[in-house]
Amino acid sequence: MTNSPLAYTDAGTGPTLVFLHGFCESKELWTDFVKPLTHHFRIIALDLPGHGQSALPGDFSMEAQAQQVQETLQALGVDKFLLVGHSMGGYVSLAFAEQFPEQLLGLCLFHSSALADTAEKKESRDKTISFIEKHGVEKFMETFVGPLFAEGNRESCKTAIEKMQAIGKATPQATITGCLKAMRDRQDRTHVLKDTALPVLFLAGKEDAAVPLEAVLQQCHLPQNSMVYFLGGVGHMGIFEKTAATRLAILKFSETLTFAGSQQKKQERGF
Incomplete structure (x- = not known):
């Protein structure tokens, strides 16, 4: 087993x-979306440890996964960037923001x-x-994926x-159980949101059973600078359920950021 580097596009x-997928997913989640x-951007999508083409790690904790993300991006010469995390990828992103805030x-x-x-x-x-x-x-996987989407x-x-079922079925059992334990045991990181000066974008599905709207409402006001997009008729997979709207939200959010050396134009783009 190894701790780096991670597979990427x-x-x-x-x-x-930089895009991080969630539990039982892979970088293929983002293929059409990005x-x-x-x-307009350099887009890097990573396979988190034990997922996709990345090797099994010795440690599935959010902190260890964030460390592997950092090592891989460092090897790619990536310095300042916007980090987008879906579901468990968001947990890793928060651990990254806690450990390496200067890179974001x-x-x-x-x-x-x-x-x-x-x-x-936890139970x-x-x-x-x-x-x-x-x-x-x-x-x-036969019963896990479907309910992530809003019934309609x-x-x-x-x-x-x-x-997504096919990607999940190809995920090693050791990865799935390791990540379940790591998610179960992960720490609360609302302090990261409270303390950060980074702009934060929340994309929330109003019919998300995995991350209920009420949970997002508890924390979206915590950052000094936040944008929130509540998606009606969407569950946990807005990447597919409302592709154009969520993609445009990320685009618009990116245009509020100060990219070093960038003369990025703030104009409407036809997605």
Whole structure:
């Protein structure tokens, strides 16, 4: 097992945006989402430890994953950037912001939260670990992905659901159980939001069962500078459920940031 480097894709030129996927996902989550952005930005998407093409780590904690992200970006010569984290990728992003704030220009929590797991959620994680150990990854993925989408979107997002199920089924069991334990045990990082001078963008689905709207409302006011986009009719997968709207929100947020050496134009772009 190794702790670096992580697998990645690197496309486009300009200010850098770094994308981190969530639990049982991979960098392929972002493939279609970021294509239009590569006309204006350098887009780096990483496979988090044990996911996609990245090797199994010795430590799945959010802090250790953030360290691997930092090491990989350092090897790529990336300095200042906007960090976008989906779900568990947001937990890693917050750990990164705590450890390496000087490298960030902004933070986007895409269906994510700074709150620690509740006692009920911890119990649910433990039950999921037991289920996977007994029945395997494939059985788990058959029921895990669909409910991440708002009920009204599941038919129109059928292809996306099948794609995410396939990615999940290819994820090693050791990664899945390791990440479940790490998410269960992660610390509350609302202090990171309270203390940061970084601009923070919250993208929240009004029908998100994984990160409920109420949880986002508890923390979106904490940063000194925050933007919040509440997505009606969206669950936990706005990347697919409202692609154009969430992409445009990230674009507009990026235009409020001060990218070193960038003369980025603030103009409407047809996405």
